[in-house]
Amino acid sequence: MRKHGKVGYLLLIPGMIWLILFFVIPFYSLVATSLYDPNGSVFAGYEMTWEFSNYVHALEDYWQPLLRSFLYAGLATLFCLVLGYVLAYAIAFKAGRWKNLMLVLVIAPFFTSFLVRTLSWKLILADDGLIVNTLQFLHILSQDGRLLATPVAVIAGLTYNFLPFMVLPLFASIDKIDHRLIEAGGDLYASPFVGFWKVTWPLSLPGVVSGTLLTFIPAAGDYINAELLGSPQQRMVGNVIQNLFTDANNYPAAGALSVILMAIIVVMVLFYVRRAGTEELL
Amino acid sequence: MSALRWVRTNLVLILGLLVLAYTFVPIAIVILMSFNEPDSRLIYKFDGFTLDNWLNPCADPGMCEAVARSIEIGLLTTVVATILGTLMAFALVRYEFSGRSSTNLLIFLPMATPEIVMGSSLLALFVAAGFGGSLGFGTILIAHIMFCISFVVVTVRARLAGMSDTLEQAAADLYATPSQTFWRVTFPLVFPGILGAALLAFSLSFDDFIVTNLNAGTTTTFPLYVWGVAQRGVPMQVNVVGTLMFVISIAIVLGGEARNRARTRALREPAAMDMPPPVTAPRS
Numbered sequence: 174m175r176k177h178g179k180v181g182y183l184l185l186i187p188g189m190i191w192l193i194l195f196f197v198i199p200f201y202s203l204v205a206t207s208l209y210d211p212n213g214s215v216f217a218g219y220e221m222t223w224e225f226s227n228y229v230h231a232l233e234d235y236w237q238p239l240l241r242s243f244l245y246a247g248l249a250t251l252f253c254l255v256l257g258y259v260l261a262y263a264i265a266f267k268a269g270r271w272k273n274l275m276l277v278l279v280i281a282p283f284f285t286s287f288l289v290r291t292l293s294w295k296l297i298l299a300d301d302g303l304i305v306n307t308l309q310f311l312h313i314l315s316q317d318g319r320l321l322a323t324p325v326a327v328i329a330g331l332t333y334n335f336l337p338f339m340v341l342p343l344f345a346s347i348d349k350i351d352h353r354l355i356e357a358g359g360d361l362y363a364s365p366f367v368g369f370w371k372v373t374w375p376l377s378l379p380g381v382v383s384g385t386l387l388t389f390i391p392a393a394g395d396y397i398n399a400e401l402l403g404s405p406q407q408r409m410v411g412n413v414i415q416n417l418f419t420d421a422n423n424y425p426a427a428g429a430l431s432v433i434l435m436a437i438i439v440v441m442v443l444f445y446v447r448r449a450g451t452e453e454l455l
Numbered sequence: 456m457s458a459l460r461w462v463r464t465n466l467v468l469i470l471g472l473l474v475l476a477y478t479f480v481p482i483a484i485v486i487l488m489s490f491n492e493p494d495s496r497l498i499y500k501f502d503g504f505t506l507d508n509w510l511n512p513c514a515d516p517g518m519c520e521a522v523a524r525s526i527e528i529g530l531l532t533t534v535v536a537t538i539l540g541t542l543m544a545f546a547l548v549r550y551e552f553s554g555r556s557s558t559n560l561l562i563f564l565p566m567a568t569p570e571i572v573m574g575s576s577l578l579a580l581f582v583a584a585g586f587g588g589s590l591g592f593g594t595i596l597i598a599h600i601m602f603c604i605s606f607v608v609v610t611v612r613a614r615l616a617g618m619s620d621t622l623e624q625a626a627a628d629l630y631a632t633p634s635q636t637f638w639r640v641t642f643p644l645v646f647p648g649i650l651g652a653a654l655l656a657f658s659l660s661f662d663d664f665i666v667t668n669l670n671a672g673t674t675t676t677f678p679l680y681v682w683g684v685a686q687r688g689v690p691m692q693v694n695v696v697g698t699l700m701f702v703i704s705i706a707i708v709l710g711g712e713a714r715n716r717a718r719t720r721a722l723r724e725p726a727a728m729d730m731p732p733p734v735t736a737p738r739s
Binding site: 177182193257281290438 | 471477479572604665694712
């Protein structure tokens with residue numbers, strides 16, 4: 174039973190004020206910044222000239238990193254889905270009384286600093302490291318081939334760093350599946366593969382949708398992996414926005430690019446959620 | 456032959472454990488590198504075993520200052536975000552008010568927005584409001600509290616929503632005042648949720664890089680410090696901090712798990728002695 178009265182509003186207001194002041198209003202500032210006259214500077218101040226051409230210039234100049242971000246994030250999400258599904262399925266159906274412990278182990282590595290664990294990927298993929306040497310021995314990589322400073326390293330880093338965002342929602346969905354449905358499928362002569370494809374997978378779709386979103390969105394905006402494991406050829410849109418703000422001091426371009434990134438993500442999310450038919454997620 | 460069959464029946468479990476093992480590889484390297492004696496700061500590889508990094512964690516005083524600052528920001532963020540978020544969670548679960556769906560949307564959005572967009576929005580606001588020159592501790596704190604609130608609300612709300620109110624009704628039937636009911640019944644039951652939310656807020660704040668980097672000015676937190684040294688050679692003490700973070704969080708999580716188990720067992724005992732079982736065993 175929910176209580177009526179003013180208390181509810183009183184409890185809500187402080188947090189709401191914080192979110193409105195520091196989450197909603199900043200969006201307006203960002204949109205405003207993206208329309209400033211690009212000839213101004215942070216020090217001299219910007220003039221509002223409704224400069225919509227900022228968006229055109231941002232797209233012209235930075236369509237490559239933008240596209241690359243979505244490509245890398247998409248691939249990383251796909252790899253996370255494969256790895257995460259196996260792990261979530263194993264925990265939900267096969268772990269028995271070790272379920273809780275395994276869930277703790279899923280999150281545990283991610284308590285170590287994001288940057289420190291990304292740096293250790295630098296060592297794993299190093300030029301004279303075990304992986305590169307093995308791949309060279311197998312002639313998958315050429316003798317002077319490397320993994321660091323390639324898209325492979327960046328995508329591997331993204332996959333690793335965002336895996337728990339995939340595993341946890343997947344687990345929540347798979348764990349809820351009634352095992353008798355899968356057994357019933359088996360009784361009706363469904364092979365394990367058909368049983369998975371017609372029963373388990375459709376029932377786990379809510380987890381797939383929220384897991385892929387929770388992985389894709391932060392991965393598309395990330396630039397730590399691209400910076401630490403990649404090279405300037407792997408720059409993602411986050412690197413560009415960051416540089417435009419802090420080094421180039423070009424606030425209008427940075428603002429426009431941020432708004433573009435957000436707009437693309439919102440459109441993709443809405444489209445995707447509608448296709449997947451799980452609107453209650455939002 | 457039977458080994459092959461065992462592998463086949465347990466294939467999914469084995470693959471799952473392999474994925475789990477994969478997530479620990481970088482952690483093993485962080486721990487290993489915390490004992491590394493590097494020949495050169497520029498090449499990141501294991502050269503020899505030493506305890507020096509553990510004995511002199513503050514060899515680079517800049518790092519320890521950054522860690523201390525991160526802890527300070529993390530604690531302040533945790534206190535404010537946990538209070539604001541818990542109040543909101545209570546309002547959402549226990550009270551009727553208009554505008555529920557827009558409130559839910561406002562709570563959901565910060566979790567679904569890429570950090571780079573949140574960070575640049577805040578920076579745009581701070582600069583527009585004339586705080587562009589005074590970015591630092593205060594602006595970092597504001598940003599961290601902002602993105603932690605939603606995670607606190609979601610965590611505490613899950614705990615509250617899964618809780619039946621029969622115990623509270625029983626307390627009221629036994630003439631407990633509303634405030635007695637709250638502090639003796641409701642709060643202790645919700646507390647594990649609040650604690651979990653606080654831990655989550657602290658680790659989100661302590662580990663944040665993207666939002667912080669845009670709004671930090673010249674202030675350095677631990678992630679910003681690592682970012683800085685990543686360009687010019689990483690001191691191995693960074694891995695000592697990484698290892699410590701890992702060990703401390705594991706200890707906290709496992710400790711909580713052990714306490715839960717002990718409590719569940721204690722609650723089961725009366726049932727074994729032919730006494731009526733408790734109405735609702737608090738589960739987590």
